[in-house]
Amino acid sequence: MSRTRFSPIDILGITLGVLAILVVVGSIVAIAQGRMFDLRWSIPEGRGFWNGQEFSFGGSVREEKDEQVPADVTELEVRNIAGSIDISASAPAASVSVHSVKAAPSQAALDRVHVEIRKVGTRLILEEKHEPGFLIRSGTVSFQIIVPRSMKVMEAHSVSGSITVQGVDQTVDQVLSTISGSVTTNASRNLDASSTSGHVEFASAGNAVKVHTVSGSIDGTLDALSKSGSATLGSVSGSVTLNAFSQLDAMVNLHSVSGSVACGFPITITEQKRNRLNGSIGSGAANLDIGTVSGSISINRE
Amino acid sequence: MSDMNEKLALARSIARRKVAFIRHAISYLVVIVGLALINNLTWGGYQWWLWVAFGWGIGVVSHFLSAFLYQSGSLVERLAKRELEKMDESDKV
Numbered sequence: 001m002s003r004t005r006f007s008p009i010d011i012l013g014i015t016l017g018v019l020a021i022l023v024v025v026g027s028i029v030a031i032a033q034g035r036m037f038d039l040r041w042s043i044p045e046g047r048g049f050w051n052g053q054e055f056s057f058g059g060s061v062r063e064e065k066d067e068q069v070p071a072d073v074t075e076l077e078v079r080n081i082a083g084s085i086d087i088s089a090s091a092p093a094a095s096v097s098v099h100s101v102k103a104a105p106s107q108a109a110l111d112r113v114h115v116e117i118r119k120v121g122t123r124l125i126l127e128e129k130h131e132p133g134f135l136i137r138s139g140t141v142s143f144q145i146i147v148p149r150s151m152k153v154m155e156a157h158s159v160s161g162s163i164t165v166q167g168v169d170q171t172v173d174q175v176l177s178t179i180s181g182s183v184t185t186n187a188s189r190n191l192d193a194s195s196t197s198g199h200v201e202f203a204s205a206g207n208a209v210k211v212h213t214v215s216g217s218i219d220g221t222l223d224a225l226s227k228s229g230s231a232t233l234g235s236v237s238g239s240v241t242l243n244a245f246s247q248l249d250a251m252v253n254l255h256s257v258s259g260s261v262a263c264g265f266p267i268t269i270t271e272q273k274r275n276r277l278n279g280s281i282g283s284g285a286a287n288l289d290i291g292t293v294s295g296s297i298s299i300n301r302e
Numbered sequence: 303m304s305d306m307n308e309k310l311a312l313a314r315s316i317a318r319r320k321v322a323f324i325r326h327a328i329s330y331l332v333v334i335v336g337l338a339l340i341n342n343l344t345w346g347g348y349q350w351w352l353w354v355a356f357g358w359g360i361g362v363v364s365h366f367l368s369a370f371l372y373q374s375g376s377l378v379e380r381l382a383k384r385e386l387e388k389m390d391e392s393d394k395v
Contacts, residue, residue, distance in 0.1 A: 010370070013320050016327035017366030023334065024359035027352040 061110050063102045067117060068095040075123040075153040076145070081130065083140040084161040084181070089149050089168040096124055097146040104139025113139040123153075162198065170205040170223065182216070199238070204231075213238050217295065221302070225250060227285035239295035243302050249282030252299070253289045259296035323369035330362045 006014075071094055078085050083101075098117065104110035112131040117124070128141040142161070147154075149168070155175040156163045162181035165174060165188070173190040176183045182198040185191065190206035196214045203221040207229040211218055217238035223245055225231055231250075233240050239259065254261040254277040261277045271278040281288075290297050337351035 009317075009320055009324070013324050013327075013366070013370055016324060016331070017363070017370060020327055020330060020359055020362040020366060023331075023355050024363055027356040027359060030349065030352050031356060 061104060061107055063110055065100050065102075065115070067098045067100075069098065069117065069119070069124055071095045071148045071150070073119060073122050073124040074151060076147055076151055076155065077123055077125045078143055078145065078156040079125070079127040080141060080143060080156075080158040080161055081128050082160045083128070083142040083158070085142075085156045085158055085163045086144045087154060087156065087163075087165045087168070088144075088146055089151065089166075090146050094148075096148070098126060099144040100126075101142045101144075102139055103142075109139050113141060115141055170203075173206065209233070217241075222248070225286045225288070230287040231289070233290045235292045235295050237294045238292065240290050240292055240297045241300070242290065242298070243300045244288075246301055247282075248286075248288075248301075249284070250286035250288040251280050251284040253278050253287075253291075254297045254299070255291045256295065256297055257293045259292055259294055261297045262299070264298075264300045319369040323365050326365050327362055330358055334358070 073096065076087070076096070078087070083103075098115075100115045102110055102113050102115070104113060114129040114131070116127045116129050118127075119125070126143060126145070140161075147168070151168065151172055153173045153175075154165060154168070156165070156177075157175075158178040158181060160180045161178060163176045163178055163183045165176065165185040168185075168187050170187045171189050172187070174185055174188040174193070176185060176191075176193045177195070178198060179196045180198060181195065182200065183193045183195050184201045185193065186203050188202065188204045188206065190208045191202055191204045192208075192210045193200050193202055194210075194212040195216050197216060198213065199216040199219070200211050200213050201219045202209075202211060203223060205222075205224040207226050209220075209222070209225070209229075209231040211220060211233045213235045215237045216235065218233050218235055218240040220233065220241070221243045222231060225244075225248060227249060229250075233242065244265070248265060252263065252265075252267060254263065256275040259275060261275060263277055263279075263281075265281045267277070267279040267281050268284075269277065269279040288299075290299070334351065334355045337354055338349075341349060341351045
């Protein structure tokens with residue numbers, strides 16, 4: 001009976017092979033769970049030199065700042081790169097309150113992150129700015145903003161961070177977009193919301209509603225839609241659930257590539273398949289278009 | 303003599319495959335560790351190096367399987383032996 005003998009080269013090769021398998025399996029798990037944005041590596045704080053210049057890395061420092069801006073503005077625009085945006089409204093506020101939290105792995109990195117606040121006409125603009133720097137790990141900025149109820153337009157954009165709007169009236173037009181993170185607004189008039197990899201939850205009572213996600217689901221409430229109004233909801237791999245007011249009067253176009261469609265309203269059907277439903281609710285005055293690729297669609301009557 | 307030469311050629315081929323895999327795996331691990339460090343020393347947020355680790359890793363694992371587990375020579379030899387055994391059994395019957 002022959003016995004397999006392993007040479008040192010065999011042992012080294014098999015060890016490296018097993019190590020490579022573990023790296024691949026680990027990366028598959030991290031990618032599948034969408035955790036690439038959540039992973040934070042704890043690198044000890046240190047200093048180094050590059051091209052004659054000192055740089056620091058690792059560790060973590062924070063800086064919080066409160067600013068009050070006179071409330072003579074009716075529009076708010078927030079542009080963030082990494083970090084969350086929370087907007088809420090308080091009854092008769094005399095000013096816009098901006099609470100920003102900067103966080104970075106080192107003081108040098110923190111000093112390169114700035115929050116710019118400026119007014120252009122009636123619009124208040126808050127913007128996260130980064131100074132470029134090689135081998136300087138950038139920081140994040142989280143905004144908590146309290147606005148007066150008299151605000152008419154809100155625009156918030158983030159690259160990596162969630163956006164939340166709460167406590168505002170149904171008279172505020174909103175444009176909310178993020179690449180990675182969820183978008184939530186519990187009241188809005190006209191709404192344009194999008195997220196690439198995040199869930200969108202909304203409530204709207206406007207004439208124009210546009211909500212799009214790529215890998216997240218959409219969960220919305222339509223409190224009103226005028227006869228000339230239009231609502232378009234779309235997702236690639238997420239499902240769409242819409243709770244609509246009982247007097248909804250709209251031409252409905254629900255279409256999914258591989259998911260199911262369901263409508264809780266009495267509908268005059270013009271076309272029906274397992275994954276497609278066209279027809280009119282009421283006289284079909286407004287336009288309601290909902291599409292997904294692999295998710296299901298459901299409209300419920302409130 | 304020719305049998306000996308064939309065996310020697312096969313052994314050389316297997317050894318070459320193993321050494322090539324070891325070089326490949328070492329460069330893979332060094333580059334991936336380097337990318338992970340660059341990712342986390344600079345931006346630190348989105349872990350983009352995982353895509354490289356995944357894509358290139360599939361190639362490295364395939365290389366590992368072909369170099370150590372499914373060496374074409376030994377696989378063919380094993381299959382040939384099995385076929386011979388089958389033939390012998392059918393001859394006996």
